[in-house]
Amino acid sequence: MAVKRRFQSVKGMRDLVDEAPAFAEVEETARRVFSLYGYHEVRTPVVEDTELFVRGVGEASEIVGKQMYSFDDKKGRSLSLRPEGTAPVARAYLEHDMASWPQPVKVFYMGPYFRYERPQAGRYRQFNQIGAELIGDPGPYSDVELLVMLLRFLEEVGFQDLEVGLNSVGDPECRRRYSRRLREYLEPHRDDLGADSLRRLETNPLRILDTKAPKERELLEGAPRLREVLGSAAQSHFEVVCEQLARFDVDFEIDNRLVRGLDYYTRTVFEITSVSLGAQDAILGGGRYDGLIADLGGPSVPGIGFAIGEDRLVSLFRHLYPGRRVSGASPQEPVCVVPVGASYRRHGLELSQALRAAGITAICEFDALRPLKVGLKQANRRGCRWVVLIGEDEVAAGTVVLRDFENGTQETIQRDEFVDVVATRISA
């Protein structure tokens, strides 16, 4: 009966147990690297006015149309769990009048996001993103700096050989021009298009470019290229970005089909995918959004940013480098203090505190049901190599016993010297 009614995590949401240390290491790496580039961390609320996403992300986008966790509060206001991070940051930029700060404003953030979709490999209803936004500079050098920072982060996490897909979706005028061309090209081939693409032919022809259907891909081989219709400003912007990325040895490939799903993107767009992740293969994506702040009722301020899917990043890392720790982290394995008998717990606490005061990770087995045996077994199961024993004999003699599980030896050392001895033994 207890089994039957046992609680379970909500569909599409999971506990991070084994993965939690890797998440923490990824987050620490992000803080370190992004700070190095002059970014500072912000934290925005998990809940926002629903309208923020409708206007920011776009009513036509799938995210807003079908995937939001929306609800009415007690006053009847429509609120939503945030499905992405850029619109909230843009909102905060306006709310705190960051336009009066030295431009550009550079921020990063991390935390949970929510989309109501059917879960599958690499897709959760609550997932974690690490993002950064550079707001207030329209120029291509900011694009390059942001991408270089992103690659540096991935490198410091421990990834090698990740390739960035890069494209330009141009300014809104270029896109309107291109949509018309693409529609003209595809119209005669309606029979070869699936239902989804047919619908997009009316609503958002650009999205047809990233179709997975082989027949449609073949058809698109002969389609006009997006970059061929870019205006001269967008064109030269893109050229500078490519040229500078090459100068800084960024491994990128121009992908003509790369368009991204959020409505606010302009000019530079990019993403990194991996075939090792299954169908949900994007580990990060981003781009420029020169019209977003204005769409939200603010001044015309350009911006560029990215979002890293932390769950997918960790999953890919574990798949590519089994057993390896993120960022080469190697936490200190604890020394285990075992009081021999319940009446020596006081000494156990004292000894473990002395070790911690010296910066040595220590745990104490207060709960050994029987002297020694159980305590040692626990210490072993926790993966400790070094055990400090304190009992009747040791207290009487003013000593402790330091046991080395690796070769089964142990030594008796003076209690007032034991911290130093432990320190030298574990670092040997």
Added chain:
RNA sequence: GUGGAUGUAGCUCAACUGGCAGAGCGCUUGAUUGUGGUUCAAGUGGUUGGGGGUUCAAGUCCCCUCAUCCACCCCA
């Protein structure tokens, strides 16, 4: 929202055309009352996801439901 697969012990999985629910690992105890890990011995483990139906008899067949996984879609 659509489609497919799978739910048996804490974990990984067996159980023939319906016939006594099992194994390995884990866990507890002992061999060793102050010595772990190895070994040996014993023990602990379950309303077979839940509900209903067919049957003398259901883990097995039928219906419903829930969950997980994978794909479509979408994206991180």
